[in-house]
Structure formats: structure tokens, C-alpha cells
Amino acid sequence: MQKTNKLIDNLDLRSLRMLHVLLDTRSVTKAGESLAISQPAASRVLAQLRHFLGDPLLVRGRHGNTLTPRAESLRPMLTEALGAISSLFEKETFEPVNAMMSLRIAATDHGAAVVLTPLVQALAALAPGITVEVAPWSAQTFSDLETGKLDLALDVESHLPENLHSRTLFKERYACLVRQGHPVLDSLRKDGSLHPGKASAYPQIVLLYPVGSRLEGDDVLARLGHPAKRIAMRTPYFASAPLLLADTDHVILLPSRLGQTFAQSAPLTLIPLHADTSFDYRLIWHERTQKDVGISWLRAQIYLLFK
DSSP, rough: OHHHHHHHOOOHHHHHHHHHHHHHHHHHHHHHHHTTTTTHHHHHHHHHHHHHHHOOEEEEEETEEEEEEHHHHHHHHHHHHHHHHHTTSSOOOOOOGGGEEEEEEEEOOHHHHIIHHHHHHHHHOTTTEEEEEEEEEETTTTHHHTTTHHHTEEOOOSSSSTEEEEEEEEEEEEEEEEOOOOOOOGGGOOOSSSSSSTTTOOOOEEEEEEETEEEEOOOHHHHHHTTSOOEEEEEEEEGGHHHTTTOOOOEEEEEEHHHHHHHHSSSSSEEBBSSOEEEEEEEEEEGGGGOOOHHHHHHHHHHTTTT
């Protein structure tokens, strides 16, 4: 093993390339010309190869140079080795339609419904071999991006640890979701928006978001200075919103895109708030995947969904 390591340390790629050409042409002159090196330099490389391999490799005869048995045995191994080295430096390509890979993306219900649902629909046609695995957002999300346990994440966070990148997918804002025929609909402004103070008169369902290792309530009305008179429920399960609103006068304040999804699938009404509640929704990834062709392609598909 020590002898092999010493050989590797003293031979460079040019020497291996010359050996490859030498075995094909059986000529030191032609091998030197092929690599644009002088005859003396080619002879020195051959001498070095003979020394480390312990074999003359090329023997002069009456009908020209011939290869030793050792040299003949090296030809297929050398071709394979140089091919492997060459592939190391080839630019990686990505063919979506033939790609077979699994990607882990951390998201809340919000991101899963608004971003990942249309993404999976798009991948069904563009890259059917890609599997998207959704992971819950947690206190470990950022470190999991660093270690490779996660590939991407979706969140509103703008203050990111070192080596994490983000890109805003869209501007979001909060809206009020109620059942159809809710009495608050009689309090809308002329532009169709709802003043937060009007919504606070009804029992509120507060949605919980993961913040570090705990869940915190996203009490939009309280942040706007109009806390609800009563909190009917706190829940981390966004998808239960249509069931919680049916046959009650409860209200839920939630991101408008998510609210639109619910309003399209259940007898609910989404009301824009007369207040500035806008925020950026971001795609987040780590520097380690910045140049990965597969993940870069997937990021681009997500960008296109919200262009």
C-alpha cells in the first residue's frame, strides 16, 4: 500500500495520459507529439513510468517496438481509469423527464397547500420520477438544511443563519375567512374590505405556527390593535378551517392564498382586511445545494409557479 501511495504521489495526470498514448502508438516520439512535449521530456516520463511500474513497458525489436505483457495488461485498466477521471470534471447535466430522485422540503400547512400542491402537479408532467417528501417545520429545520437532511424549506423568515439563501416567491397578506352568509358581511366597506375592529366582535380561531421548538398563536387581530372579544380555539391544523367555520359565526385570519384555496372548495367567503398585513413568503436553501443541478432546476420550477 505504501508503494502504491508513493507511486500516486509522484505521477501526474500527464504521465498517465502519455502512458495511454504510448500503449496505443508504441512510439515515444508520437506520444510526445500527441501531448505537445519534447522528445527528451517524453523519454524522461517513460523512464519514470518504467521505474515506478518495475517494467520496461516498451521493448525495441527487429520489427519495431513491442509491448511487454505487463503493458498489455495495463491498457484496459488505464482506459477505464482515464475515463473515470474525465467524468469527474464533466459538467453535470440534468434531464427532468428521466430524473429519479427524492427531495425533502420543510413547510407548514400554508406552504404545502399554496406552493407544494401546484409544484407536485407540475412535476407529474415535467419530472414524474421526482418524489417530494414534506417535512414539518421545526427548530431543527435550518440545521437539517445544512446537514442535508432537508433540501429546501418554505417560510416567512428573513433573518437567516450563515450560508442559507432565500428568494421571495410572492407577497402575501392576511384575510378573514368566514362561512357564507356570516353577519360580518354586512359590515364591509365600500371597497369590499373589512375593518379589523368589525372582525374582532366575533369568536376567533387562532392558527398556531412553529416558532423554534414551540407553537405560537398568530393572533392577527391583536397585532392590529383589535383583539377578539373571545378566542374560540387555537389550532396548528389549517386544513380544518372549513369544518371549524361551518354553522358558526367564528372567524379565522389567515394568509389570503390559503384562504382562497379553502373558499374554492367549501361554502366559505374570503374577505380582504382593511389593514397593512403584507409579508414575503420565501423559498430557503443552503449553500451546499447552491450549484446542485437537480435542486437548482426544482427551485426554478417553483419560481415559475409564482412569476
